[in-house]
Amino acid sequence: MYAISLGDDGAELRPLEPWRAEEFLTHIDRGREFIGQYIGLPHVVKNLASSRSFLQSYADKAAADAGRIYGIWMDGKLVGGVLFRTMDVEHGTAEAGCWLEPSAVGKGLVTRATRVIIDWAVEERGIHRVEWQASAENQASIAVARRLGMTRDGVLRESYPHRGKRHDMEVWSVLAPEWRAARGR
Structure with a gap:
């Protein structure tokens, strides 16, 4: 298994695989209400079986080259993804997309x-x-899009x-030439 350092603060990015279902569930339980403010992840991951199933769905997507999921660990503790x-x-x-506790x-x-996963993609x-x-109410997520240099394409109303x-x-979106140009600065 690999880990990619996200800086000198002990943060790492790692694949989030089905064998981590128990750790993933514990993490979701710690942040269930906060994480669930804007996304349905906590409504899907309710117990060990659903946690394993969710992660397996992403393992299947990875195998089909149709999606990926990564965890963010801080000092050895899963805190987001x-x-x-x-x-x-x-x-x-x-x-x-993303989530954090x-x-x-x-x-x-x-x-x-x-940034790491967009570079890879x-x-x-x-x-x-x-x-x-x-x-539109999730200002923290919108701020991430801005920091990534994305352009607001529009609003899908209700x-x-x-x-x-x-x-x-x-x-929001970023195109490959824009991404490369911003990285070069």
């Missing part, structure tokens, strides 16, 4: 981890467009039903 919810290599598109907020972990897999979708409410979703 980033993923390619979808990835279409043939068409050169991917949708990235409260103890990990405000450290730049998501921005650093997402653009340079290794030939992805041309990486999307980021966030509830497109995401979550916790009994329909949310506007902002769509």
Whole structure:
């Protein structure tokens, strides 16, 4: 197994595989309410079987080259993650996403981890467009998109039903030439 350092603060990015289901569930339980404010992950990962099933679905996506999931560890503790919810290599598109438990907020972990996976997608897999979708109310996620140099493409009005409410979703993206140009600066 490998780990990619995210800086000198002990943060690492690692594959989040099915054998880590118990650790993943414990992590989700620690941040269940916070994580679930804007995304449905805590509603899907409720017990060990569903945790394993969720991670297996991403192992299957990885095997089909259709998605990936990575955990963010801080000093050996799983505190969040980033993923390619979808990835279409043939068409050169991917949708990235993230989550964190409260103890990990405000450290730049998501921005650093997402940079690593976008670099990989653009340079290794030939992805041309990486999307980021966030509830219009999720200012922290929108701030990540901005820090990554993404452009706001628009708003999908009331497109995401979550916790009994329909949310506007902002769509942000970065194109491979923009990504490379920003990295070169």
